[in-house]
Amino acid sequence: MLAMSTSLDIWLGMANLRLTSTNPKRAEGFTGAFAGFACKASNIVEAVDALCKELEEAGYVLVGIEHMLPVQWLGRQLTTYEAVLVAAVATYPVQFRDVH
Numbered sequence: 001m002l003a004m005s006t007s008l009d010i011w012l013g014m015a016n017l018r019l020t021s022t023n024p025k026r027a028e029g030f031t032g033a034f035a036g037f038a039c040k041a042s043n044i045v046e047a048v049d050a051l052c053k054e055l056e057e058a059g060y061v062l063v064g065i066e067h068m069l070p071v072q073w074l075g076r077q078l079t080t081y082e083a084v085l086v087a088a089v090a091t092y093p094v095q096f097r098d099v100h
Helices: 024-028 044-057 080-088
Strands: 009-019 032-041 060-070
Touching (some): 009 044, 009 080, 032 044, 032 060, 032 080
Antiparallel strands (some): 009 032, 009 060
């Protein structure tokens, strides 16, 4: 069994999104999107909650998550995009840049 950590971890994953009715991209015909993210939080619940709030402010609703793990559990090198997001959590705890 793994011990629960009280320190802050950086969580990485891919968010599946729905555009809110007020998102300007809706007028262009878009209804969904996805974005890689990094989030600094003490556990997955706090990370998802913070991610939901940030995405909502940007005009998106979180509908799913793929491959969300703490950075130290990835078992691989970070991609360039992931490395940028991880570095940026030092400034602000939730990071996503490119929404597709």
